[in-house]
Amino acid sequence: MKGGEVASGDAIHRGDPVIVDRYKVDARINHWLTAGSFVLLALSGLALFHPSLYFLTGLFGGGSWTRAIHPWLGTFLFIGYLGLFIRFWKYNLWTPTDGTWLAKLHVFLRGHEEDMPEVGRYNFAQKCVFWSMTAFILVMIGTGLVIWEQYFAAYTTVDQKRLAVLVHSMCAIVMICIVIVHVYGALWARGTLTAMLKGRVTGGWAWRHHRKWLRELATGKSDQTPRGTPAE
Amino acid sequence: MNMELSRRQFLAGSGAGLAGTTIAALGFGDVESAHAVSIRPFKLAQTKEARSTCPYCAVSCGMVIFSAQSKSAPGKMEIVHIEGDADHPVNRGTLCPKGSAALDYIRSETRVKYPMYRKPGANKFERVSWDFAMERIAKLMKDDRDQNFIEKNNDGTTVNRWTTMAFLSGSSCTNETGWLTWKVARGLGLLQLENQARI
């Protein structure tokens, strides 16, 4: 692929350890706002999903408020995610490496990333999260509008609403699962959270998880052929 | 040290995660049981009832009219509900869409509230007092009667009629009003006296 793996603002700072800038501040704000709205959405959604969780409406000032706020949070999340999408979509495009990477997934899960093919800014798993979130958010906003009584009741039949509410709740579940994976991934790979909190990672982190990205960053040129010797 | 940082963050995060359940423990869960069912209190309790007759068609259904102390005009009774009189042999408590809505008639927005007067050529009504209206009407009637009352016709027969004045009498008025109308109209010598019987 042409565009390369390097996003604007990515940079290397020599030193020990080497520090690499991965996320600019606006990207981080964008991410955390989106993340926050997701959490609130999940809580308000679950509150209306099952009586045993209705108590969660307490967090939003009661049932009516929950009902009123939830769709607006959804709208907010949609916009937020749109920002992330515009920022990162090109680094999430399919590359041949993703195929070989996927083939050695078991190795990755065992934590032996040193034996994995070098990946760019994002590995295959992260790309999956990215694209599935994109897809589900589209479905959620769509079905969400259908069941947004206050403004859109008139535009659809009851049967369409019924289907929408079913799809909406099912997709919500799947999304929550994906986010669990996403969050776990971030916690599992030590140093990852810092990327989103402080915006930087150590060179070692980059070398281990996104070597191709690091190389490009260092050489300034996008080159498919790995230089030097594989890490031992 | 970055790692340390992140760990602390993580704990903090999980702490936040706990918050929900803690709140539950604090009794959010009791929200349900706090609410009791509410059946609207029966609104006719403590009202005064009067037996009346529907003002509309000539089935003349029996009505029960419920009234209570007015909130707007203290001391006055205000009609709060109307329904059919179940004791009435004809309607047996039923009412048609007009009768069922008779309350909206009594409190109609187009109800005349005060005597209103329209001057010749004017394009609006103005509010006047009853005394002004009645005095003016009596005057207009007397003047016209004095001009146009016929005591004897050409053959010299006493006819005592006043043909330039007309009275349309309402067929929803009571029999008593009807008779007073007849008496007043004929007493003045009116022949142009009609009601809705023909139309």
Added chain:
Amino acid sequence: MTNSWTDIKNADVVWIMGGNAAEAHPCGFKWVTEAKAERGAKLMVVDPRFTRSAAVADHYSPIRPGTDIAFLSGVVNYLLSNDKIHKEYVRNYTNAAYIVKEGYAFNEGLFSGYNEANRSYDRSSWEYEIGPDGFAVRDLTLENPRSVYQLMKQHFSVYTPETVERITGSPKDKFLKVADWVASTATGDRAMTIMYALGWTQHSHGAQNIRTAAMIQLLCGNIGVPGGGINALRGHSNVQGITDIGTLTASLPGYLAMPTDSEPTLESHLGKRTFKPLQANQTSYWQNYRKFYVSFLKGMYGEKATKENEFGYNWLPKLDVAYDCLRMFETMYQGKTNGLICQGFNPLMSIAHTKKSIAGLSKLKFLVSIDPIETDTARFWENHGEYNDVDPAKIQTEVFMLPCASFAEEEGSLTNSSRCVSWKWAAAEPYHESWRDADFLADLFLRIRKLYEKDGGKGIEPLMAVDWSYKDPLHPHAEEVLKELNGKALVDLKDGEGKVTRAAGQQLASFAEMRDDGSTDGVQWIYTGVFGPNGNLAQRRDNSDPSGMNVYGSWGFAWPANRRILYNRASADPDGKPWSEAKKYVFWDGAKWTGADIPDYVPTLPPSRGAGPFIMNPEGVSRLFARGMMAEGPFPVHYEPFEAPVANPLFPKIKGNPVARVFKGDMEVFGTAKEFPIVATTYRLVEHFHYWTKGVHANAVIQPEFFVEISEELAREKGITRGGWVRVWSNRGAVKGKAVVTKRLKPLKIDGKTVHTVGMPLNYGFIGEAKKASPINTLTPPVGDANSQTPEFKAFLVDIEPISGPVA
């Protein structure tokens, strides 16, 4: 109504025609659904539209508006030619056996004695042959060719099912089913009730519509029996009572007559009206006319009414001509009326030819409207765009709009359609600044009197002669007025042996107690008994039904004499035995008349005396042959409406009703079938009451806007879509409304020609909460029935076109 609302439950066949009881009288209609549910009665509806009455009917037949006489005459012909009549009833209780005198004739659609110049008849030939004994000659075999029976057979023979279909458009099979069901009640053990309303009266031949129906009922023996009768479903809650009172141009209370110029003395008036019997032993109750008249005068003028001054007879205004509504507005239109008081009346909406009404009202010096809610009439001078396009500056009328107490804010008595007088109590004081009608009338009358006392003026004597001795003259109390209607003894009333039967000052128990010597008063003889010595019977609320025949004799008071079914003596055969157990009602028990009701008969007069059951008539029997009573003739004839899509198929030369009154200049406002090919009819909607409820929110909600009902066929033809706007115009004006395209209206084949009918509700105007609309009478023709002058609202000609929408 001859019978009562609750009596409808006793019917085996219910025939609704010229009315729409389910929509105009829903709570009375309950007794139709009860008859169906409880005794398997059959309901048939004949109407130009498939109405909400038809929705629950067992049989429906369409009909072209204004052709009811042809349809009904077809039934008469069916009954006579198939001999499906109640022979004994017809022979003994109708004038079928009476011989009509020589000279009476009918040809080319006209009866003997027609005078084309003044559009009226010399009715002298429409009479019985009088025998040497001074009584009318009869032939109880009914075979004499000049007997009413034979003349009828001949007269109605032209109305064959085919002819009926040709004129009315009612398919032959549907017509025959109706005729057959009618015939099924000519047996004495089954009864049919006929329910009609303004669908029959609002025609240039309205009275004859009803007469023809009455004849059918007589032929079947359905008058005077439970579940039978001919029942007029009246409009307003007290239109019956107000009609009884007689606030009608030519009426006195209790159906007594106003004096006319040709009756200079009381005797000259009474002489004409105290009818001698036309058969031996007949009651001819109108012989008592003078007692009622004198008692009335005593009530009207009290002390001042004496034998010497003919009880004040000459104080009453004398009628030069009858000022019915149509003439009223004609007179107004001619500028001959200066003042008008509208008491709970909205004439701008209810009188034909609105353009003319507006012009008339504009010529008034002053208009007074007293009504609980605003009426279109009170604001006739106000510009409401296309709905009432007038220029206030050009209208010099002084207008007073006075607030009146609503029904719930006053007490008094009302008389329902089945003549039952019952009391209502006030639920609250009058709202806002409104007055009770009584207070308005008293105040007005006393103010005018005061002005005369002060300044003098014309016609003081008759004005001052009126008795106004109420406890509080400014606020007459309802109960004292009802007492006045009932009447009392002014001196001790004694019987033959000098025994006091009624002490001076006591209320009379019955009009039988009334005297013609001034010793009794009582302005409303038919109500006498309502407030007798035992108090106010209108307030009775005992709803027990001792006979089990749905007769509630202890609820209120039904005039006359608390009778619930009129002519009920006819429910028994000449020997006084019930025609059948099923219809046992009033009968002779050997000593007296008894049964479920107060006998409409002298209680102790044995059947052997042969007095007929129709005691008001000098014949003692009912009239199939109307003698001189009807303007159009003794038998009904099919005349087309003044605006008809075809020429009269029977008598092509005759336009409309040959004796209907048409004012000078009004002939021109009629449209022709060439310009206006579509028949139009107007009607009430169940959701609304006349022109009031457009000002009542909830009713405006459930039927908010004027519309025009048209058939799918006409819609296709004209390119009109459901809910789209249409313009309907007649030779007198145009209205606009939404189109309700429906299967419930169908084009009919009339005399080989396809005729469309459109229907329009009359309940909308430019004042109120409902959407504004032009008054429907913008379209209707200003011609009335020849007897009652009821306007022809139910059949006229229009054209229709789709439009884009009104220019607001």
Added chain:
Amino acid sequence: MFPPLPNPTTQPVPPKFGDKDLLRRSATSITPPEKRQTEVAKLIDVSKCIGCKACQTACLEWNDLREEVGVNTGVYENPHDLTPASWTLMRYAEYENPQTGNLEWLIRKDGCMHCEDPGCLKACPAPGAIVQYSNGIVDFQKENCIGCGYCVKGCPFNIPRISKVDNKAYKCSLCSDRVAVGQGPACQKACPTQAIVFGTKDEMKKWADKRIADLKSRGFANAGLYDPPGVKGTHVMYVLHHADKPQLYSGLPNNPAISPIVELWKGMTRYAGFAAIGAFAAISVLHRVVAGRSVVSADDERNAKMLADKNMMKEKTP
């Protein structure tokens, strides 16, 4: 005639049912009373209905509802549909009967059917916003309603409406306040032809049999009672001349039941959902335990340093 109930009393009377008689309560698990109250029912005899709309105005007046004045759209229905302020509505259908060739004007009073198995209540997420009394009345509790509109989706008859004003759901309450003092619903009291009668469900079924027999005698072979089993019966029932074709009556459902979609949504989805979430969380924890954390080694740092130094020195030297 069905004996009319006496006029209402103006004396205060304690309601005949309440909290203790709850059969179901939305989003709440309650133990129903061991003794159930006699089931009540409103019977609507379509064959006696004259479509006069007295039920509509009576309902407006009794429940203090203020509906808007609309327009005519070429039909008799007004308003054009049920609304938060119109809990009942006359629906008119013109049907040309192919058997008889006669036109039939089928007029049906639409409104809440008070199902024995109430879809609205089952769909409702707000505890106590919808309750079902043991006498069969399904009532909305405004103060608990959150306006989510789930009841709309749950109802097989498409009855509840959400107010744009206060965002609460509204529908016929069967005049629970009147029934509680021994009166019938306002619409039933008004109905001029007793096309609406009210009593115990058994009484109503008996009464219906009588009406059905009458209709059959008048040639309506398929006359029958509409008490759909799909919702375990209703407490508002119809007598229909064509019980075999309910849809003729302005689309009365042939065989109504809570939509399978709603059942799936309110049933399986919940449990599957929680299971899935639980599973993912569990797997994560498990993976953490088994695979440990992915840690950056010193080598990695060194390699990164080498890489950085190499390239960046290059850049420096001219």
